[in-house]
Amino acid sequence: MKPIVFHLPGDEAFANRLVSTLQAEPAGLELHRFPDGESLVRLDADVTGRTVVLTCSLARPDEKTLPLLFAADAARDLGAAKVLLAAPYLAYLRQDRRFHAGEAVTSRSYAALLSTAFDGLVTADPHLHRYHALDEIYRIPTRVVHTAPLIARWVATHVERPLLIGPDSESEQWVAEVAAAAGAPWIVLQKIRRGDRDVEVSLPDVSAWRDRQPVLVDDIVSSARTMIQAVASVRRVGLPAPVCIGVHALFAPAAYEELLASRPARVLTCDTVPHASNEISVVEPLAHALEELMGEIAS
Numbered sequence: 001m002k003p004i005v006f007h008l009p010g011d012e013a014f015a016n017r018l019v020s021t022l023q024a025e026p027a028g029l030e031l032h033r034f035p036d037g038e039s040l041v042r043l044d045a046d047v048t049g050r051t052v053v054l055t056c057s058l059a060r061p062d063e064k065t066l067p068l069l070f071a072a073d074a075a076r077d078l079g080a081a082k083v084l085l086a087a088p089y090l091a092y093l094r095q096d097r098r099f100h101a102g103e104a105v106t107s108r109s110y111a112a113l114l115s116t117a118f119d120g121l122v123t124a125d126p127h128l129h130r131y132h133a134l135d136e137i138y139r140i141p142t143r144v145v146h147t148a149p150l151i152a153r154w155v156a157t158h159v160e161r162p163l164l165i166g167p168d169s170e171s172e173q174w175v176a177e178v179a180a181a182a183g184a185p186w187i188v189l190q191k192i193r194r195g196d197r198d199v200e201v202s203l204p205d206v207s208a209w210r211d212r213q214p215v216l217v218d219d220i221v222s223s224a225r226t227m228i229q230a231v232a233s234v235r236r237v238g239l240p241a242p243v244c245i246g247v248h249a250l251f252a253p254a255a256y257e258e259l260l261a262s263r264p265a266r267v268l269t270c271d272t273v274p275h276a277s278n279e280i281s282v283v284e285p286l287a288h289a290l291e292e293l294m295g296e297i298a299s
């Protein structure tokens with residue numbers, strides 16, 4: 001039987017494309033906010049014995065997670081056979097250790113919370129820095145979509161003589177994968193973060209790449225300080241204005257406008273978080289990952 005796909009408000013476009021790729025059954029999820037700030041979730045379909053997929057991009061997770069957990073619990077309570085989460089952006093992975101005494105390791109707490117509510121999870125390029133795989137913290141089956149081949153295809157078809165640039169050493173493996181698939185050279189910058197909005201990056205010697213079009217690639221663009229500083233460094237050494245590609249368009253208030261004001265050649269992102277800059281779609285590989293996961297869970 002086809003899965004039933006529900007989505008949280010804001011994720012209509014992604015959910016519609018997921019439904020048509022999966023040839024699944026769409027259904028309504030009503031979210032009501034009471035005057036006291038509490039929320040009520042209502043599933044507008046008979047889920048008895050069915051596989052339910054809840055679609056939710058988890059940018060701004062604090063306001064979405066509780067309704068999401070309520071919806072998952074309601075689906076189970078109403079007799080769903082399995083309840084899966086399709087979260088093209090998965091939140092709370094950056095706090096992957098206790099950076100200061102007394103801090104919560106929210107990556108672990110959040111994974112524990114979602115693992116109790118869902119039978120499985122699919123996502124795209126989770127921010128795995130000090131973890132190597134989601135199963136280090138998630139106790140449910142997971143599938144990960146890699147955007148590198150999609151980004152490489154975009155670069156190969158839109159940019160002549162590209163030079164792929166990662167903004168920090170952490171991005172090396174990933175930028176190298178995009179570059180290899182696009183048949184282009186790559187370098188990484190050195191980044192020092194001093195605060196949420198205080199970032200400094202420095203460039204290696206780029207004299208060999210003066211005839212190339214720089215393409216900055218990063219997974220998360222949040223305050224956009226990393227991208228803005230990288231654009232400035234690239235321009236400072238006399239390279240052409242770079243194309244900026246981000247996977248997850250988190251964009252804090254004003255960050256997108258500030259990034260555009262730094263005069264990059266252009267800015268584009270994947271559709272893991274709905275945003276005006278979305279240009280590369282992860283829907284197809286995410287739908288395939290979901291099909292694989294459903295097969296694994298059913299067997």
Ligand SMILES: O=P(O)(O)OC[C@H]1O[C@H](OP(=O)(O)OP(=O)(O)O)[C@H](O)[C@@H]1O
Nearest residue numbers: 094129193218220221222223224225226
């Ligand atoms: O748009 P911004 O606010 O600059 O954030 C984006 C950066 O943050 C993330 O890195 P991470 O948090 O793992 O490392 P960092 O703290 O060293 O940047 C991500 O990989 C980007 O490089």
